Amino acid sequence: MGTRAQMAGFLLAGGALALSGCTQAGTTAVSRPRPAVATVTPATPDPTPTPPPTLKPGARGEHVKALQRRLKELGYAPGPIDGRYGNLTQMAVWAFQKVNRIKVSDTVGERMWAALENPKAPRPVSKRREPERVDVDLRRQYLVVYKAGRPVLISHISSGSGEHVLTPTGDFRTGRRVSGWETSPLGRLYNPVYFYGGIAFHGSLSVPRYPASHGCVRLPMNVAEEFPKLVGTNVPVHVRRPE
Numbered sequence: 001m002g003t004r005a006q007m008a009g010f011l012l013a014g015g016a017l018a019l020s021g022c023t024q025a026g027t028t029a030v031s032r033p034r035p036a037v038a039t040v041t042p043a044t045p046d047p048t049p050t051p052p053p054t055l056k057p058g059a060r061g062e063h064v065k066a067l068q069r070r071l072k073e074l075g076y077a078p079g080p081i082d083g084r085y086g087n088l089t090q091m092a093v094w095a096f097q098k099v100n101r102i103k104v105s106d107t108v109g110e111r112m113w114a115a116l117e118n119p120k121a122p123r124p125v126s127k128r129r130e131p132e133r134v135d136v137d138l139r140r141q142y143l144v145v146y147k148a149g150r151p152v153l154i155s156h157i158s159s160g161s162g163e164h165v166l167t168p169t170g171d172f173r174t175g176r177r178v179s180g181w182e183t184s185p186l187g188r189l190y191n192p193v194y195f196y197g198g199i200a201f202h203g204s205l206s207v208p209r210y211p212a213s214h215g216c217v218r219l220p221m222n223v224a225e226e227f228p229k230l231v232g233t234n235v236p237v238h239v240r241r242p243e
Helices: 004-020 062-073 087-099 110-117 221-230
Strands: 134-137 142-147 150-156 169-172 183-184 187-195 199-203 217-219 237-240
Touching: 062 087, 062 110, 087 110, 087 142, 087 150, 142 221, 150 221, 169 187, 187 221, 199 221, 217 221
Parallel strands: 134 237, 199 217
Antiparallel strands: 134 142, 142 150, 169 237, 183 187, 187 199
16 A cells, blocks of 8 residues: 555545546546626617607608698698698697697797697686587687587687677577588688677688688688588587687
């Protein structure tokens, strides 16, 4: 038998062989592959969304279509969804700005895009809130048609300028109507729906941002096409000049 020192050296050598993967004397040491370490790639942050562009009359393209679709969804009447920012879309923009207390302009900017995401409901003009009615806000120049208690049409208007007759305030009901053009002593009315004597809702080729009629409530032509279909006879009409 060897000395204790020889035995200790053998044990140390054997331990080293065992650690190196050898099981028998004389075999070639084989290194075990190290386990692969997964490489974690940092997540790429989502790119900041590009804000919609500022739109003005005459603009064209997909952003105008998106604007028109959204206005239509909310009950405004932008005209055809054709990607063209024309007169009908412009008047729908005015109506939306009025309801949402945004400064009325032809421009669709950052504030309006944000409001389109979280729009305000129109404020009733009267304490009388029949499920089916028409509310007219003379101060802000827009009307709202309600069906089953919900607004289904919101439109820019132009009311009486006072040069001949101011549009009267009060509570009325719809009455006589005419399909197509009717000539009155003060001009031509398209699809008029009367609610107080000779005062009617009617389509007009001119519906400016300010009161300009002879007492009637002028509507954009596309709105005048739909208004008689939505509003029957003897429907309550509330005309006010709210603060």
